[in-house]
Amino acid sequence: MNILNLYGSTEAMPIGVECINQSGLFHLIPDSLFTYVRTADNRVAAPGERGDVIVSRIGWHVGHVFVPSYSSSIINYANGDSAMFLDEKCTCGYEGPSLGAIERSEPALNRADQSGCQVWE
Numbered sequence: 112m113n114i115l116n117l118y119g120s121t122e123a124m125p126i127g128v129e130c131i132n133q134s135g136l137f138h139l140i141p142d143s144l145f146t147y148v149r150t151a152d153n154r155v156a157a158p159g160e161r162g163d164v165i166v167s168r169i170g171w172h173v174g175h176v177f178v179p180s181y182s183s184s185i186i187n188y189a190n191g192d193s194a195m196f197l198d199e200k201c202t203c204g205y206e207g208p209s210l211g212a213i214e215r216s217e218p219a220l221n222r223a224d225q226s227g228c229q230v231w232e
């Protein structure tokens with residue numbers, strides 16, 4: 112049995128799936144959301160550049176069927192992470208864009224008094 116490590120957020124759900132060959136490298140899930148990396152000077156990051164992770168989701172694909180999000184959609188949402196944008200064929204065979212070296216941009220407050228809930232500043 113293979114266990115996949117997903118990268119995502121509460122708001123955007125799964126954004127990427129960790130590569131089976133390279134720990135910490137997440138291949139983007141392109142069918143259901145748009146993800147890009149925005150540089151500090153507000154450009155779309157070129158391959159190899161670091162910046163803020165920006166996601167948009169208006170629904171989900173279930174197989175080949177698109178199911179719109181009827182409750183909430185997110186457009187150009189900065190999820191508080193920074194990452195390096197990569198766009199090259201991976202050793203696993205994946206040929207789409209990926210995120211690497213993902214880090215939190217904002218510090219977290221550990222609220223041990225609330226069942227381990229973390230609050231992002």
Ligand SMILES: [Zn+2]
Pocket residue numbers: 130131132133138201202203204205
């Ligand atoms: Zn890979």
